[in-house]
Amino acid sequence: MTSGAKPSILDNMTMTVERKDNRAVSFTNKEAAYYFTQSHVTDHPEHAYFEGLNVAKNRLFGGYILYTDDQELDNQQAAVKVSPYSMIRTHGSLTEELWLFDYRNVLEVSLSGAGKDIGIALKGKELEYLQLSGNTAYFKAMEGEWVIALRPRNARPLSLQSKVFHTDAEAGGFYISAARTEAEAAALIQDTEAHANRLKAERMKRMEVFLQQNVYINSSNDMLTLALRWLSLTMDQLVTRQQGEGIYAGLPWFNEYWGRDQFIALPGAVLVSGQFETAKHILMSFAEYQNTDETSKYYGRVPNILAPENIDYHTTDGTPRFIIQLQDYVKYSGDTEIIDKLYPAVRSSIEGSLKHWVDAKGYLTHDDNETWMDARDADLNSYSPRETRANDIQALWYHQLRAGVYFAEYMGDQKNAEQWGSLADRLKSNFEQDFRDPSYPYLADRLDAADEPEFSLRPNQLFAFDMFDDRGFKDAAVRTAWEELVYPWGVASLDRQHPFFHPFHLTEKYHKDEAYHNGTVWTWLNGIAMQRMIEAGQEETAYKLFHNMNWQALHLGVVGGLSENLDAYPHEGENWAKLTGAYLQAWSNAEQLRVWYQYFLGIRPDMIHHTVRLAPRIPQELTDLQFHVKVGEGTLEADYSANRGEQLYIYRFKGIKLMAVIDIAPFAELKLEVDAGAELRISRTGQELVIELVNSSGVIIRQLTVQPSKDRIEQQLHSDQLFAGVQFAEPLALEKHPVMQRESTKVVVTEE
Numbered sequence: 001m002t003s004g005a006k007p008s009i010l011d012n013m014t015m016t017v018e019r020k021d022n023r024a025v026s027f028t029n030k031e032a033a034y035y036f037t038q039s040h041v042t043d044h045p046e047h048a049y050f051e052g053l054n055v056a057k058n059r060l061f062g063g064y065i066l067y068t069d070d071q072e073l074d075n076q077q078a079a080v081k082v083s084p085y086s087m088i089r090t091h092g093s094l095t096e097e098l099w100l101f102d103y104r105n106v107l108e109v110s111l112s113g114a115g116k117d118i119g120i121a122l123k124g125k126e127l128e129y130l131q132l133s134g135n136t137a138y139f140k141a142m143e144g145e146w147v148i149a150l151r152p153r154n155a156r157p158l159s160l161q162s163k164v165f166h167t168d169a170e171a172g173g174f175y176i177s178a179a180r181t182e183a184e185a186a187a188l189i190q191d192t193e194a195h196a197n198r199l200k201a202e203r204m205k206r207m208e209v210f211l212q213q214n215v216y217i218n219s220s221n222d223m224l225t226l227a228l229r230w231l232s233l234t235m236d237q238l239v240t241r242q243q244g245e246g247i248y249a250g251l252p253w254f255n256e257y258w259g260r261d262q263f264i265a266l267p268g269a270v271l272v273s274g275q276f277e278t279a280k281h282i283l284m285s286f287a288e289y290q291n292t293d294e295t296s297k298y299y300g301r302v303p304n305i306l307a308p309e310n311i312d313y314h315t316t317d318g319t320p321r322f323i324i325q326l327q328d329y330v331k332y333s334g335d336t337e338i339i340d341k342l343y344p345a346v347r348s349s350i351e352g353s354l355k356h357w358v359d360a361k362g363y364l365t366h367d368d369n370e371t372w373m374d375a376r377d378a379d380l381n382s383y384s385p386r387e388t389r390a391n392d393i394q395a396l397w398y399h400q401l402r403a404g405v406y407f408a409e410y411m412g413d414q415k416n417a418e419q420w421g422s423l424a425d426r427l428k429s430n431f432e433q434d435f436r437d438p439s440y441p442y443l444a445d446r447l448d449a450a451d452e453p454e455f456s457l458r459p460n461q462l463f464a465f466d467m468f469d470d471r472g473f474k475d476a477a478v479r480t481a482w483e484e485l486v487y488p489w490g491v492a493s494l495d496r497q498h499p500f501f502h503p504f505h506l507t508e509k510y511h512k513d514e515a516y517h518n519g520t521v522w523t524w525l526n527g528i529a530m531q532r533m534i535e536a537g538q539e540e541t542a543y544k545l546f547h548n549m550n551w552q553a554l555h556l557g558v559v560g561g562l563s564e565n566l567d568a569y570p571h572e573g574e575n576w577a578k579l580t581g582a583y584l585q586a587w588s589n590a591e592q593l594r595v596w597y598q599y600f601l602g603i604r605p606d607m608i609h610h611t612v613r614l615a616p617r618i619p620q621e622l623t624d625l626q627f628h629v630k631v632g633e634g635t636l637e638a639d640y641s642a643n644r645g646e647q648l649y650i651y652r653f654k655g656i657k658l659m660a661v662i663d664i665a666p667f668a669e670l671k672l673e674v675d676a677g678a679e680l681r682i683s684r685t686g687q688e689l690v691i692e693l694v695n696s697s698g699v700i701i702r703q704l705t706v707q708p709s710k711d712r713i714e715q716q717l718h719s720d721q722l723f724a725g726v727q728f729a730e731p732l733a734l735e736k737h738p739v740m741q742r743e744s745t746k747v748v749v750t751e752e
Contacts, residue, residue, distance in 0.1 A: 009211050010204055013229055014083040015559055019076060024558035024583045025087050026234075026251055027100040032056040032242040033178070034251055035100050035107060036583075037063055039080040039087070039559075045506070047583055050252035052124065053178060055105055056242060057255060058144030060178050061127050066096060066111060067119035067164055082559045084207050084233045085200075097173075102203045103241070106192045110153070110173035119164040120174050122150065130182075132160055135167075136189070138182050149177045149185035153193065207233055214273045215593075216628040224622065227550035228596065230560030234553075235269055235589040237561075245281040250564055250582035259286060259304045259318030260372060261587055263325045264524060268590030272597035274630025276333040283326055283338070287345040291352070300352020302345075315374070316357075316366035319349050320396035327403040334607030334632040339410055346407050350400065350420060361434070362427040363389045363447070364397035373460075373493070373517040384493070384517035387454070389447040391435055395464040398427050410608065432468040442477040457495035459485050462528045471715070475722045478532045482541070488548050488728050489577045491525035492568045493517045496729060499738050503569040503731065505580040509742050512580075521566040521577060523549070527591025534599045534617050537665060537719040541726055543619035546600070549592050552579075562588035569731040597629060601638070602663070605631045611671075612636065614680075615663035616649060632656050634676065649682040664689060666712035670704070 017023045017039040024047065028034040033055045038044065042051045042063060052063040066073045073096070078089040089096040099108040111118050126142035135158040139148040152158050156171035167174075175193060179185035192199060215232040219225045238248040247269050248254060249261035262282060270279045286302045291313055293299055302322045304315035323346055330339060357365050365388045369376050372392075373384040386393075401424040408417035435444045435453055443461040444453030462481060465474050484495040494501050494517070502515030526545055533542035549562060557563045557579045564581030571578060598604050602615030612631060618640055625640040634655030641648050651660070653674050660680060662670045667689045674680055677696030682689065689706040734740045 010084050014081050017080045025082055026558055028237045029100050031103045033105050040076045060141040060146050061122045062124035065121045068114040069117050101199050105178040107176045114169040118169050119166040121164045136186055146178050147182050147185050151175050151189050218626045220624050227553050231589050234561035238586045244285045245278050247586050250585035259302050260315055263321035265586040265590035266325045268594030271332045279329045287342050290345050297356045300348040316370040317396050320400035323400045323403045331606045343411050350404050361430045362423050375513040375516040383514050387446045387448050392460040392463040428467050442480045459491050459525045462532050475536050478536050486529050489566050490521040490523050491529050492521050494519050496732050502739050504567045519568045523562050523588035524591045527595045530595045531599050537716050538723050539617040558583045603629045607632045611659040613661045647684040651680040653678050666708045666716050667706045668709040
């Protein structure tokens with residue numbers, strides 16, 4: 001930024017990281033590379049192994065150490081700032097800046113303010129030094145068939161002394177590249193340096209355009225604005241081109257495409273942000289790898305893992321989620337051509353299940369470890385048995401069938417539409433009978449081999465509330481789940497009263513996978529927990545968790561993002577649980593963003609039916625908002641303000657003509673046809689809803705006044721009474737948990 005220039009939206013996002021926080025810092029090149037470090041010292045017990053540059057599942061080198069005038073720079077004493085595109089460490093009068101370029105395996109490490117000499121040493125025990133040729137040093141990478149090149153900037157000379165590469169301070173830093181040959185690595189540096197300013201500007205512009213056009217958000221609530229911008233960009237870091245377009249499941253371990261993770265993340269990662277072409281390519285890519293062998297028991301499934309070296313179909317939930325997200329994509333984008341292309345994949349996905357996996361009651365059966373709770377011990381026994389009919393799998397199967405009906409009706413395939421719709425109805429009817437018991441205020445987690453329900457209280461039930469219509473039971477189950485599973489830092493995988501509950505993910509008491517789905521908090525589950533609370537009319541309660549996750553992204557763990565897991569309990573003397581698992585997980589970020597757009601802002605389009613539901617549930621803390629949402633080929637721009645008891649919603653329909661379904665409690669739903677260019681103004685004052693439709697010329701063409709609905713008032717009163725005093729779950733004394741009474745065993749942490 002030049003002197004006197006207005007700070008960019010990215011500059012305003014720069015965060016200072018204190019030494020005591022020592023946060024993870026991570027960048028991707030939007031292709032197949034990521035760089036990981038920590039702000040002051042890379043010492044994480046699991047993540048430090050991945051320090052440095054990683055490309056396509058290969059660790060290339062383990063970071064670097066900088067020198068000036070033969071003195072090593074001490075990162076622990078540095079002042080550190082992190083922006084979405086770079087990290088700056090200030091070492092007294094010296095300034096170090098790290099860049100990773102888009103779509104190139106190239107790092108720039110600049111160092112300004114030095115005296116006569118600067119030096120760099122690349123880290124990594126398995127890194128093999130090859131040669132120094134001219135002013136370029138070459139190495140064989142720690143893993144994979146990669147060559148690393150190191151060269152000073154500005155064509156300065158390079159020398160090697162005691163494993164440190166030196167150049168004069170006028171170089172201003174170094175470039176580090178990775179390619180398949182020395183020549184390619186050297187050429188990559190040369191081309192990058194020749195166009196460095198343009199490449200940096202393009203990387204920054206890509207991010208700025210994304211924030212301004214795809215996920216625009218502004219508010220007087222600075223924390224909310226900053227958190228959502230960071231979450232949007234760290235989410236977008238994981239939308240890559242490693243093997244076609246896809247979404248990394250998470251870093252550092254999961255820099256590959258997983259079917260389950262891909263489709264859980266897809267709405268919050270690329271649909272709410274209007275990246276419809278990317279979503280389309282992801283869907284088409286997974287359809288290409290669908291199992292088409294009708295003799296295989298995996299016929300019709302899409303892969304669970306789609307990695308450069310491995311394709312695996314061993315999951316049940318990935319395929320239903322693929323079909324459900326195909327439907328969501330069509331609803332957001334209006335792209336009906338994809339239905340013609342992928343309807344055979346829809347048909348095969350259902351036919352394969354009917355042929356190999358569906359029982360007499362219509363349930364979708366599965367192997368014990370084929371749900372998302374898939375951790376197993378050394379003997380391949382499930383740590384969290386789900387038997388053959390888990391509740392979340394039935395819900396996903398139900399929605400897959402309903403999505404199939406949606407597509408069949410569009411295609412004029414009435415036979416399958418009727419068959420699949422009938423099966424969905426039968427499934428729902430049987431589910432309500434088999435998974436409920438008057439003795440429990442929540443759903444069974446699964447049915448066992450003897451058709452008996454098993455009532456461990458797990459968050460999986462939150463996905464199954466569309467399988468029955470009893471609103472009173474839903475509300476009771478939501479409250480039970482919230483108070484037993486939902487901590488201020490996220491949703492636990494098992495309730496604290498259960499004998500298998502594990503308070504900590506990482507401990508010497510047991511292997512971490514034993515705790516993985518038996519107590520450990522999973523941040524992605526926050527999305528469905530908040531959604532269900534909002535659907536129950538309790539957005540203020542849901543927002544407490546949403547606010548906490550925004551705070552976490554800004555203050556803990558990787559800068560600007562959300563981790564895979566947390567311990568269920570804080571350690572002694574701490575007031576917040578420890579972050580565990582992957583430091584940046586796609587579905588964690590994505591679900592935070594999805595619930596914001598679809599349930600707090602309440603924007604839910606269906607372009608096949610040319611409708612958009614406007615169901616805002618904006619918390620009281622937020623008194624003004626401006627945001628954009630891409631819908632079809634247009635954009636919905638919105639303003640919200642709340643002042644002295646009046647709430648004003650303004651929606652501008654840019655390039656889209658839709659039927660707006662206005663859903664603002666406690667008023668009855670109202671449908672209104674809105675032309676492109678029109679503006680919809682909704683004012684709530686006291687007990688009236690005043691709606692004005694203004695055409696593109698600024699003329700009010702329709703005005704309505706709506707009174708509260710008696711049914712919705714009663715429903716809200718009932719909900720408020722049922723949820724009165726609802727609290728987050730609280731840790732119990734450790735002696736309450738049998739697993740903590742074991743003698744400590746040495747647990748070896750292995751790389752995943």
